[in-house]
Amino acid sequence: MTNLSRRILLQSLLAATALPALNRQSWAQQQQNGVPAPSPFRHEDVGRRARELAAVPYEAPNVQLPEPLNRLSFDDYRDIRFRPDKALLGSGNGPFRMQLFHPGFLYQQPVTVNVIRDGVPTPIPYQRELFDYGRNKIERPLPVNLGFAGFRLHYPLNNPKVFDELIAFLGASYFRFLGANQKYGLSARGLAINVEGGEAEEFPHFREFWIEMPKPNDERAIIYALLDSPSVAGAYRFEVYPSKETTLDVTATLFPRQPIANVGVAPLTSMFFEGENDRKPTDDYRLEIHDSDGLLIQSGAGEWIWRPLRNPARKTISSFSDKNPRGFGLMQRDRVFENYQDIEAYYHQRPGYWVEPIGQWGEGWVELVELPTPDETHDNIVAYWQPNRPFEPGQEVVLSYRLRALSAIGAMHTGGKVINTFQTPPRASGSNAPSDQGHRRFIIDFAGGNLAYYLGAPEQVQLVPSTSTGQITNTFIMPNSHTNGFRAAIDVKLEPGQSTDLRAFLRAGNKALTETWTYPWAVE
Numbered sequence: 100m101t102n103l104s105r106r107i108l109l110q111s112l113l114a115a116t117a118l119p120a121l122n123r124q125s126w127a128q129q130q131q132n133g134v135p136a137p138s139p140f141r142h143e144d145v146g147r148r149a150r151e152l153a154a155v156p157y158e159a160p161n162v163q164l165p166e167p168l169n170r171l172s173f174d175d176y177r178d179i180r181f182r183p184d185k186a187l188l189g190s191g192n193g194p195f196r197m198q199l200f201h202p203g204f205l206y207q208q209p210v211t212v213n214v215i216r217d218g219v220p221t222p223i224p225y226q227r228e229l230f231d232y233g234r235n236k237i238e239r240p241l242p243v244n245l246g247f248a249g250f251r252l253h254y255p256l257n258n259p260k261v262f263d264e265l266i267a268f269l270g271a272s273y274f275r276f277l278g279a280n281q282k283y284g285l286s287a288r289g290l291a292i293n294v295e296g297g298e299a300e301e302f303p304h305f306r307e308f309w310i311e312m313p314k315p316n317d318e319r320a321i322i323y324a325l326l327d328s329p330s331v332a333g334a335y336r337f338e339v340y341p342s343k344e345t346t347l348d349v350t351a352t353l354f355p356r357q358p359i360a361n362v363g364v365a366p367l368t369s370m371f372f373e374g375e376n377d378r379k380p381t382d383d384y385r386l387e388i389h390d391s392d393g394l395l396i397q398s399g400a401g402e403w404i405w406r407p408l409r410n411p412a413r414k415t416i417s418s419f420s421d422k423n424p425r426g427f428g429l430m431q432r433d434r435v436f437e438n439y440q441d442i443e444a445y446y447h448q449r450p451g452y453w454v455e456p457i458g459q460w461g462e463g464w465v466e467l468v469e470l471p472t473p474d475e476t477h478d479n480i481v482a483y484w485q486p487n488r489p490f491e492p493g494q495e496v497v498l499s500y501r502l503r504a505l506s507a508i509g510a511m512h513t514g515g516k517v518i519n520t521f522q523t524p525p526r527a528s529g530s531n532a533p534s535d536q537g538h539r540r541f542i543i544d545f546a547g548g549n550l551a552y553y554l555g556a557p558e559q560v561q562l563v564p565s566t567s568t569g570q571i572t573n574t575f576i577m578p579n580s581h582t583n584g585f586r587a588a589i590d591v592k593l594e595p596g597q598s599t600d601l602r603a604f605l606r607a608g609n610k611a612l613t614e615t616w617t618y619p620w621a622v623e
Contacts, residue, residue, distance in 0.1 A: 109431030139218025140309065145323045145334035146352045150495075152325075152332040153354035154197045159329075160208050160306075163240060168203040176204035178233030185229045186253070189216065194255065195320050196262050198284055199223070200248040200269050201230055209246025211307040213382075220309050221280055223247070225228070250308065254318055254341045257340045263295030265320075265341050271302040272326055277450065278504040283367065284449030285429055286392035287502060289326050289335055289351070291363030291483050295416050295468050298361075303328035303433075305335070315516050331355045331490070344450075347502040348457075352495065357491040363466065363483030365454045367429045367499050371408040374433070374474045376520035376618075379410065387438050388475045390449050391429040394467050395511065395614075399423040403614035405517045406479055409469055415620060417467040417600075418485075426452035427465045432508045432518070444475075450504040453486070457499035462487040515548035515584060515605060515613035524592040525573065538572070545613045553585075553607060554578050560612065562587045564603040569593040576605070593622045597601040 163169065171179075181200045186196040202209045225245040227237070249269035253262035256279050266276035272289030292301035293296040309323040319340050326333035331353055338348040349365075369391040373379040389408065396404040399422045406417065408429075430451035439446040461488040472479040488494055509516065525540040553560050562576045564587075573590040585605060593599060598621035605613045 108534045116193065118148060137219075140215050140220045140323075142323060142334060142336040142350065142352075144164070144307070145325055145336075146309050148325055149327075149332040149334040149352065150354050152327055153356050153492075157327070157329040157356060160209055164202055164207055164209075165239070165245075167235070167237070168201075168241075169207065171203040171235070173204060176201075176206075177233055177236055179203065180231045180233065182229060182231055184510045186443060187223070187312060188252075188310070191216075192315045193317050194315075195265075195313045195317075196253040197250055197310060198253065199229060199250050200267075202246060202248045204391075206248035206270055208304060208306075210249060210305060212250050213307070213309040215309050215311045217312075218553050250310070251303075252310075252339070254320075256341055256345075256347075257284060265345065266339055266347075268305060268308065268322075268324070271304045276339065276345050276347060276502075276504055278341075278446060279343045280508060281450045281506060282445040282448045283506060284431065284446070285452055286368045286478070286482075287452055288335065288363075288366040288368060289324070290353070291366035291481065292328065292330055292333065292359060293361045294363055294366070294481050294483070295466065296361035301328055301330055303333070304604065310511045326353075327418075330357050330359050343507060345504045348499070349502060350497070350499045353490065355490040355492050355494055355496070357492055358483075361485070362483060362490055363481070364460075364498055365456075365502070366481060366483035367452050368455070368478045369408075369429045369480040369482075370472070370478050371410055371469070371480050372472060373410060374407070375438075376407045376522065377409045379588060385440050387433065387446070388441075388444075389431070390444065391431050391480060392433050393430050393517075394427065394465070395430050395451075395453075395508075396421075396427045396465055397425040397512070399425060401425070403512050403514060403619055404615050405614050406467065407517070407520045410479065411469050411471055413471060415469045415619065417469075419467075420462075420463040421464060421478070422462045423459050424456060424484065426453055426455045426467060426504070427484070429480065430505070430508050432516070434506070434508075448506075451508060451558065452503050452504045455501040456484075457501060460484060460486070509547055512614065513548055514611065515545045517543055517614065517616045518546045518582060518584070519544035520616070520618065535592075537594060540588055540590050541601060541618060541620075542586060542588045543603060544579060544582055544584060544586050545614050545616075546579070546582040548612060550585060550605070550612060551583040553612070554580070554583065557585070559607045560585060561606055562589075562603060563606055564589045564601070566591055566601050568597050568599040591620065593620070595621055595622050 104496045181198040188197045224243045251267035252265045254265040256263040267273045305324040307325040311321040321338040324335040333353040336350040340346045372388040373389045393570045394406040431449045436447045466485045468481040470479040521542040524534045557578045570592045576587045579586045602617045
């Protein structure tokens with residue numbers, strides 16, 4: 100299809116969406132005259148647009164922001180703020196308010212944001228009066244069709260009289276959301292493509308949003324989004340339920356333009372610079388610096404798996420094969436302030452995001468990608484579900500899942516949990532024996548569940564370790580009264596150039612007492 104015909108199609112799609120919003124009085128007049136009114140806007144309308152987009156070749160937006168928006172620095176952009184007194188959605192007397200992000204800096208691709216009132220979508224025109232530009236000097240008028248970089252919703256999460264930030268969509272298909280007394284850390288995405296494939300990573304973007312006007316007693320916000328990229332178009336529906344642990348119900352309807360072999364469903368992105376299991380030779384006063392410290396998985400068979408995160412020397416990929424997984428997520432399990440000592444970043448209050456598939460996702464694997472990072476300013480952790488079968492053109496792929504922002508990680512399951520992972524040479528404390536690079540001790544603290552019950556009879560608890568390569572040379576387990584649990588250790592020996600995946604859990608008789616700890620290790 101030619102570019103001209105594609106433009107004609109896109110113009111017709113925009114017109115089809117905008118027509119009902121042109122004149123609400125006209126709609127009411129049509130009803131009085133017996134003319135059938137348009138159907139209220141629904142998720143299916145976004146799906147229709149996505150299907151029609153996918154039927155034509157992708158055309159990247161050719162957007163050139165006007166001066167000086169196209170050359171704003173980070174500090175310049177941060178100085179542009181939405182005026183809180185101009186917040187939208189308040190006219191319905193509902194509990195949500197909306198603020199908009201200005202285009203500029205990294206956000207060069209404006210998006211359209213619509214509000215749905217009584218089933219009728221109305222695009223929000225750009226207005227200079229919505230923003231305080233701070234030190235920035237905008238000499239010329241900006242066009243009303245400039246669009247926005249994204250938006251955020253506010254809700255009284257922590258105080259009935261204060262509208263706290265609840266969820267924000269900004270950049271590509273990234274979004275973040277909060278529960279009560281949480282601070283922003285990791286992000287979620289609509290879709291990930293070629294994160295670990297041989298080709299360059301593709302970043303699908305939300306090009307348009309629709310937000311339903313909330314009613315006075317609404318306890319949820321409903322958001323629709325149109326996703327587009329060279330490989331796929333898609334329609335998304337988000338139901339946002341603010342609470343102590345805010346929940347999102349997500350439905351994604353995807354229409355591939357081309358075969359997609361490396362696709363990440365329900366992707367999560369986070370940062371891990373250092374922690375007790377992976378210390379860096381820095382002089383930073385903080386002992387731990389991370390938005391998330393582990394990947395948690397509940398397999399389709401019901402096994403709980405904990406994989407501590409790392410900041411590796413080079414890109415590493417870990418895969419956990421499964422069928423119909425029950426859940427996975429990047430967690431911030433360590434919530435003790437003293438372990439971070441950061442009164443600005445508040446790492447101990449950053450949430451974990453937990454993905455619960457709705458329906459059968461079939462065969463595939465949870466994939467964890469870890470990248471090296473020199474500091475805490477770069478996201479270097481990605482986790483997602485990778486289906487066994489590639490997405491093919493002509494398919495309509497419907498996926499539903501629930502996302503939760505978690506603080507109380509201990510309630511995830513009833514078994515014992517890994518609370519610490521340490522590494523050290525396998526020798527007695529104070530020993531001056533030379534270190535063997537290929538010989539390592541891994542120390543794991545298990546606590547919670549029913550472990551305290553066995554502190555009076557520790558001989559009934561067994562450590563069950565395994566290694567995919569190399570040799571386990573020694574193990575031991577002992578009660579840990581400081582955690583009301585047990586400390587286990589595994590000594591592993593590898594030859595140069597070998598790598599292994601370690602696993603361990605505790606049991607009493609035939610009963611598993613804890614989740615399964617797993618950890619990769621390699622000898623260069």
